[in-house]
Amino acid sequence: MSSDTLSPSVVPRRESVRSPAARAVGATKIYGAGDTEVTALDNVSIEFPAGRFTSIMGPSGSGKSTLMHCLAGLDSLTHGSVFIGDNDLTALNDKALTVLRRRSIGFVFQSFNLVPTLSAAENIALPLTLAGERPDRDWMELVVTTVGLQDRLSHRPSELSGGQQQRVAVARALVSRPEVVFADEPTGNLDSRTGNEILEFMRTATSEFGQTIVMVTHDPAAASHSDEVVFLADGRIVDHLSDPTATSVLDRISSIER
Secondary structure: OOHHHHHOOOOOOOOOOOOOOOOEEEEEEOOHHHHEEEEEEEEEEEEEOOOEEEEOOOOOOOOOHHHHHHOOOOOOEEEEEEEEOEEEEEHOOHHHHHHHHHHEEEEEEOOOOOOOOOOHHEEEEEEEEHHOOOOHHHHHHHHHHHHOOOOOOOOOOOOOHHHHHHHHHHHHHHOOOOOOOOOOOOOOOOHHHHHHHHHHHHHHHHHHHOEEEEEEEHHHHHHHHOEEEEEOOOOOEEEEEEEOOHHHHHHHHHHHHH
């Protein structure tokens, strides 16, 4: 979809300088105690620039999913702070955290997480419905068109293919114009062609809509759609890679694992 087809009144304006959409400061997460103690995150500090698509990669147990879950307010830190925009999640009570997640964060998961009794349109609008708000009609139409769901809005999840269900999940994540979208292995349950389409939709959301996306993946081909890849090992950030390709990501992973 070409950017010159997008109405300036619909697409958020991209500013030349913006503060990070999400960041972690000294993030430490420890599970267990004594002999069973495991440090999943070890004093991690990182910023995720607004309007960028960042992938997080690393070996199993590296802390990549823990970092994302803590950034998204789905898990709490043992020490340190995480921010969405200027909001310190570690300083919020449960009610305020729920409101912030609903208004400022979008989620795309491997398992889709759609409500089976709702239509595609109702699933897309769900975050706003829960907040007692209505979606911006023009913005929702643009998102739905971008992910190719115009003729499937009345269908329930059981009437949609896996790829179509994930398109609904991507549209749902975008409809409230969140500060950041977190995607956890979003193509893990999809065939390669459908997975590539989902990643292209996410790429469009970043390059044309100015959306910020942070994705956890183990797939070098998936990571190649992002602007930057951050590599974790043993709970620490060990490398960065800008303008990744599948080959360069695979090479970097191989060197880390050695």
